[in-house]
Amino acid sequence: DAGVIQSPRHEVTEMGQEVTLRCKPISGHNSLFWYRQTMMRGLELLIYFNNNVPIDDSGMPEDRFSAKMPNASFSTLKIQPSEPRDSAVYFCASSGTGGWNEQFFGPGTRLTVL
Amino acid sequence: AQKITQTQPGMFVQEKEAVTLDCTYDTSDQSYGLFWYKQPSSGEMIFLIYQGSYDEQNATEGRYSLNFQKARKSANLVISASQLGDSAMYFCAMRGDQFYFGTGTSLTVIP
Numbered sequence: 001d002a003g004v005i006q007s008p009r010h011e012v013t014e015m016g017q018e019v020t021l022r023c024k025p026i027s028g029h030n031s032l033f034w035y036r037q038t039m040m041r042g043l044e045l046l047i048y049f050n051n052n053v054p055i056d057d058s059g060m061p062e063d064r065f066s067a068k069m070p071n072a073s074f075s076t077l078k079i080q081p082s083e084p085r086d087s088a089v090y091f092c093a094s095s096g097t098g099g100w101n102e103q104f105f106g107p108g109t110r111l112t113v114l
Numbered sequence: 115a116q117k118i119t120q121t122q123p124g125m126f127v128q129e130k131e132a133v134t135l136d137c138t139y140d141t142s143d144q145s146y147g148l149f150w151y152k153q154p155s156s157g158e159m160i161f162l163i164y165q166g167s168y169d170e171q172n173a174t175e176g177r178y179s180l181n182f183q184k185a186r187k188s189a190n191l192v193i194s195a196s197q198l199g200d201s202a203m204y205f206c207a208m209r210g211d212q213f214y215f216g217t218g219t220s221l222t223v224i225p
Contacts, residue, residue, distance in 0.1 A: 035159070037159075042215055042217055042218070043151075043205055043207070043215040044213075044215065045207075045213035045215075056213075058211075058212050058213075059212065059213055089157065091159050093159070093161065100147050100149070100164055100209060101164040102161065102164075103161040104161065105158065105159040105160065105161065107158060108157065108158070108159070
């Protein structure tokens, strides 16, 4: 079974550009999470979907960030316009238990905004 | 105000020994969740264990157990029979009104 798939694994972009991070959860899982990790801020939960519906987006830093889950097998996290302080590792995780338990993480996307 | 406190920046344990990683939390919510994650030096994130505030029994997952003491607002992670592969950063987190992470504890298992 494939785990959580994230693409790209690495992204380098220039300030002001639009960035789209992609996540494919484990088949059959109905909860999806986006996390961010930086040296300055540590780990943060950005948004949580259940059955494709955003349940908690209180961690989304500002309007430049948006996340969508158009279907059960795909989610995107978009940053527009990107800024250097958005440089981080972005993790996607999915859970099949309909909640917070047993989350499986993807390998992460390392984003660098110059 | 810091919602999750991990007071041990670094810990050492002998292989095959048990180790407790401390985590205290601050919330006035009645319903909340507590989590532990592991991050090896490779950078991957691994979910370890979850405890709901209404769960009467301590959560266990294999060699991991969460020592949940509600009155003391502590959610310590206990790793039994440490293995070299347990060397990693460990993060405690809480889901309350928002989601809060601790700053992590670096665990080194000594052969």
